[in-house]
Amino acid sequence: MISLEGLKTSTQIWLQNNLGEPWAFMAQSVLVGIAAITLFAVLGLALVYMERKVAALMQIRLGPNRVGPMGILQTSADTLKLVMKEGLTPDGADKFLFNLAPFLVMIAAMLILAPIAFAKNFQIWDLSIGVLYVAAISSVTVIGILMAGWSSNNKYSLLGAMRSAAQIVSYELSAGLSILAIVILTGSLRISDIINSQADGWWIIKGHIPVLIAFIVFLIAVTAETNRAPFDLAEAESELTAGFHTEYSGMKFALFFLAEYINIFIGCAIGATLFFGGWMPFHIGNWEAFNHVMDYIPSSIWFFGKTLFLIFVIMWFRWTFPRLRIDQLLNLEWKYLLPISMINLLIVTFMAIMGWHL
Amino acid sequence: MTKDELKIKLETLREGLSFEEGGEWTTLNLEPEGFKNFAAQIKNDSDLQFDYLFCQTAVDWKTHLSMVYHLSSTVFRHELVIKIKLEKSSPVVDTVCDLWRTAEFHEREAYDLMGIEFLGHPDLRRLFMTPDHEGFPLRKDYEDPINMIKL
Amino acid sequence: MFLKEYFKTIYQTIRSLLTGMRLTGYYFTHKKEIITEQYPEARPVIAERFKGEVIMVHNEANEHKCTGCTACELACPNGTIKIVTKNEINAEGKKKKAIDTFVYRLELCTMCNLCVVACPTDAIIMSNNFEHSVFDRREFTKVLNNPGSKIMEGVE
């Protein structure tokens, strides 16, 4: 059976046998880079297509169905159009920062990819502070957004960027606290440890109420951090036309657009890893036969399935709810999510000390 | 209040009012002088309470202009039409937008399209046309060879 | 007391949000509710009274009913219709007014139906055609009477 793990191992062995240690490492780095960029492109296209189909079905429409079978090629055609368009830079803009911003956002999104386990033993870098790393890097995105908003020399962009900064900075807290809940239960920041701790059952179905609360808080925080409706105040097209990327066009706009979807993917991947056991198959206690069948499904499918499910939930939010107002958004964070997640953390810590979670 | 009662009541406020016969509602012809006072009176009088200005417009009669005010009371549900005759050369009348705030926009419209000046209006600028536009489009003698298409 | 209010708000919030999500979820899973019409392939059903453009009715013998009375021209608020008449000498040697060209400018027409109502002989009607787009706006100026057409016998 082909699995991502086997693919990785055989490539590694082949490279080491043919090139020798230093060159093999170089070649591996290049391959990983290419794989990451390809993944980005494919994911971006797939997620945009998915969003459009989900939106269409919820809105009693058909969605893209002309370009290619079922309209699969629609997003590729759109990207092609964007690539061929002229990338305008407004006259009053700070040209350097204006052009740098989309790449910064993109790079920040790419960096978070490193510790994510796509399948069993298939990880770019299993560093010991994996979760902390993710939490740290994901807030770098806000610099790119601020840069874009500030350098555009446009009032809409500036307002959008400021909103986005306030939003991401505040929701970072409750996202971090809800991640901490799992970290405390697991006792490790390493992603692979967290996944292995869920071998006997995912945290979400182990039945701990604090974990459930942490998951809900995390889901809301991720939605807010990725600037998705109902928290899409940074773009809020009925108020700020397009928010921080009002002045962007062509490929630079496409990068922002892509980065948004990559951020959703990463947020959901982290959520799937922490609460749904990453690539860990679904096991029920002592049902040996059932567990074997589950094991037979490749671990990468488990991972992507869980992530896509979470992405679907976030899309579901977007196509159902109206947008919040900026003060309500901050109220929600500081009055509800933060106190709840802090108390939740306290309970989780207590649980961990007493050893109730095992 | 019926039309006749309204007439009698209005007579008590001011002597020698000239009413126009016919028409659905009581119609009053006034001069621009002292109109503001009269308007305040009929708005604040407890038996009249004309608190709702539902239409305010101007008509160009070639020889002169006239302002037409349609007033109504949300308490008594009676209506009054006031027509004010203005000079063609310098049409000036007191503003009523401190009495009925809806007049602010209606007076700007009348200024823009008919060229009537309202004394004391807080923000008398053109509403629809550009600020540098010449002429008043709704006047009968207005000509615009480019934008007006004659059939 | 404060805490009770606090948790009540949270409960109500989540409940109201879930009701909304249930509705969109229902439509997501029920494909039969989709109302999209795939226009160029699936032809839309056009109401028989739909006002698409003015046409002049001709019968098989290439005859129309227009007397050239210009009632429609007068009724039209936009100057859409222009009738050019000519004098025709009929079989008895009498001079008779007839239309030369019935010019109809589609780009000015607002489909208000006043010309059709005004026509005393029902010579013009509204057709259902709605696909009017052309590449050159001059094509909008149409001559409604067919070349070589005559007025129908007995129509005055």
Next chain:
Amino acid sequence: MIINVGPQHPSTHGVLHLVITLNGETVKKVEPHLGYIHRSIEKMCESLSYRQFIYVTSRMDYLSSHINNHGCALCVEKGLQIEIPSRSQVIRVLMDELTRLASHLLWWGALAMDLGAFTPFFYAFREREMINELMEDTCGARLTMNYIVPGGVMMDLHPDFQRKVKEFLKLFQSKIHEYDELVTNNIIFQNRTKGVGFISREDAISFGCTGPTGRGSGLSCDIRKLYPYEIYDQLQFDEIIEQGGDSFARYKVRVREMVQSMRIIEQLIDNIPEGDFQAKTKAVLKLPKGDFYTRVETARGELGVYIVSEGGSTPYRIKFRSPGFSNLSALDHMSRGGKIGDLMATMGTLDLVIPDIDR
């Protein structure tokens, strides 16, 4: 900070240009700049005959174009002093209420879109599409019908009209709970609209706010009840008044008005009298010398038609007192001190149609 909202902006629904002064996110002042689609309909009407000018009025408030036509036809009929057959009266009222329903449905979807929810827009359009098809069947057009003419209506009802309206009512009733589930009861929506864009009853009178805007502030201003025209005095329906004065009150007025419109249609649809659909009128209509004023209740409020006649076949001066114009003048008053998001909610619940304001 001064921001130009519009003339091209997603939530102004047309070419409205607002210059808003901001302090951070708080709105300090809103100044509407109008005239981007001013066509001077009043001037145009001065050169059109009394039959012809009605079609132009469809282009004012294009969402309740039928009711605009109705107001103009009523004004001409008042001048001519003609009675119109009872069948055409019923048809006019039926069409009015269908138009009102369609307009409110579109507003409902557009408001939700202003607040960031896209899906309600499509649900609203599904129902509105059915009304449009009904209109198309009978009037031959979907938006600018020009169906009402002085003396009655232009064509008789389509034979299938009654059956289709009943089908529509049945379907609409089965769908109306979705509106509550998706928008009205939604906590985010309520938070966005409650206490936003407040206008008191006194201010509403002073600003001349009518329609749902005035009724949301507790002002009884339904022309159908106060000054009944056609057969509205014989019908059973309630004037919806909410005391809140905020965006949510205006929202509730409109949603409840949809139910009342349905009630009116239900009462009439089985009781359309037989007879002529048009009174006999002269070929050229000439109004006597004098001035005539009629008011009708459009979906947005009170539409006044003021015709000054010199006895000729064309109006000497015509003035449309459009509801949107007066409602817009209150926007500054309503949105001061709110956030930018509140401004959009206020604008959404005012239900501004820009051609109606610009004329």
